[in-house]
Amino acid sequence: MAELENPNGMRKLITFLSSLLQRVAESNDLNRQSIPLKVSVFHGLTRPTISIESYLERIFKYANCSPSCFVVAYVYLDRFAQRQPSLPINSFNVHRLLITSVMVAAKFLDDLYYNNAYYAKVGGISTAEMNYLEVDFLFGLGFHLNVSPPTFHTYCSSLQREMLLESPLDLPSSSSSLSLKIRSYFNEDESSQQQQQLAV
DSSP states (O other): OGGGGSHHHHHHHHHHHHHHHHHHHHHHHHHTTTSOOOOOTTOOSSOOSSOHHHHHHHHHHHHOOOTHHHHHHHHHHHHHHHHOTTSOOOTTTHHHHHHHHHHHHHHHHOSSOOOHHHHHHHHTSOHHHHHHHHHHHHHHTTTOOOOOHHHHHHHHHHHHHHHHHOOGGGOOSSGGGOOOEEEEEEEOSTTOOEEEEEEO
């Protein structure tokens, strides 16, 4: 995804990912009355005051990780949501899941990366909390961190297609009209690349 190397491409990706995560969180907030939720270390007591987009921009600005980390973080969030259906992404946990997924992606992909204390400062949490989040996230993923080149390409293509089809500025005004295909789960078993669309 060569577009990620230029600043405008990254800004578009950050805007789109934050819009996507915002819609997922809002949708799951609405559904939380009907679905029993498990509270985890990712849940805050209150909703953070910083928007998802501002938070993601902050991570991008200070983490100095490669652009690929944001795509891989998206893959990790997708895997996490698939493996942990009782922990849906909502407005109480999305920020902590974001900082953790980007940090884990940077550690796995990049040769040079910051330590947990630095990511904790960027994320506005304590180092001890960042450590707990990392461990819980890794167990939540089943330590399935490798993203094969075909899977990476598939997610990039899916993101590019969605970014072209849907402008984040053209969001529905009401949450009740939310019938969007929010994320894709890609099965990496053996060499088959099977795509299943999951609707939120």
